[in-house]
Amino acid sequence: MQSLPKPGEEVKVIRSSSYPGGKGGNTAVAAAKIFDKIDGKRPGSHPAHVGVIGMxxxxxxxxxxIRILQREGVDTSCVAKQEDAGLEPPM
Structure with a gap:
């Protein structure tokens, strides 16, 4: 957008971008990176396992x-998929 629309005004969108993430995904990636740096560098340390549970x-x-989370070292085996996830439940 070149400017913010006035109330009721319609404007043409020039470009739109979307980025993966979200609180759970971002936190899991951060934890995986932190534990990856720690593991094996302290006496008696054990490998950490970071995963997400969700839909x-x-x-x-x-x-x-899912590919991004896996690439970052996050276990996604407990992520379920649903055809209509995110849609309003029927009344």
Missing amino acids: LGNDDVAEKQ
Whole structure:
């Protein structure tokens, strides 16, 4: 957007970006990185295991998020997928 819209005004979006993350994912990646630096550097230290438990949609966005978490050393084996995740529950 070149400027903020006035109330009721419609504006043309020039560019849109999205980034993976979220509180749980960001925290898990940070923990995995911290433990990766600590493991094996202290006498008697044991490898740490960082994972997430959650649910994502069954789409390309979810696949990308899972690949990023795995690449960063986060266990995603407890991440479930649901076709309609994120949609309002039926009334």
